[in-house]
Amino acid sequence: AVQMAEVAEGLYNCGKPFLWVVRASEAAKIPEDFAGRAKERGLIVTWSPQLEVLAHPAVGCFVTHCGWNSTTEALSAGVPMVAMPQWSDQPMNAKYIEDVWRVGVRVRPDEEGLVRKEEVERRVREVMDGERSSEYRRNAAGWKEKAKRAVSEGGSSDNNIVEFLGKLGLEV
Secondary structure, three states: OHHHHHHHHHHHHOOOOEEEEOOHHHHHHOOOOHHHHHOOOEEEEOOOOHHHHHHOOOOOOEEEOOOHHHHHHHHHHOOOEEEOOOOOOHHHHHHHHHHHOOOEEEOOOOOOOOOOHHHHHHHHHHHHHOOOHHHHHHHHHHHHHHHHHHHOOOOHHHHHHHHHHHHOOOOO
16 A cells, blocks of 8 residues: 555656556555545546557556566557566566666665655656656657567568468468
């Protein structure tokens, strides 16, 4: 509940409009008065068609736990990210987001292991308005173009599917 409250306040304090997807099972952890207080610029929902949302041109940043599906969806949509990994492959994906692909930044927890509201606010502002924000957007847009080329006719993904179906004796 403490971490959820910190994220809530960080999202609110950054001053940007936001959509926050919180599983129904986690909704009780959101501060009681938050949804009402944030309703002018924030919407909290229990589910969202993530890829469709990420593809919308109004989306300027994606705060993500960095699961592989979410990471690849954000890359293919060309959306810069604020990485907030928790476990499994997420820390490695966050490292790629920040250090390899340079499409965003990673939050840093404090000595108690919590990501504080100031850190959430700072990182969202950094990705959206900071001195490197145009670099993050440019790099993310480059990944969007690579994904588009890969799935287009004659692209690497398209060719791999055709080859795979051919091995199964199927024609495209």
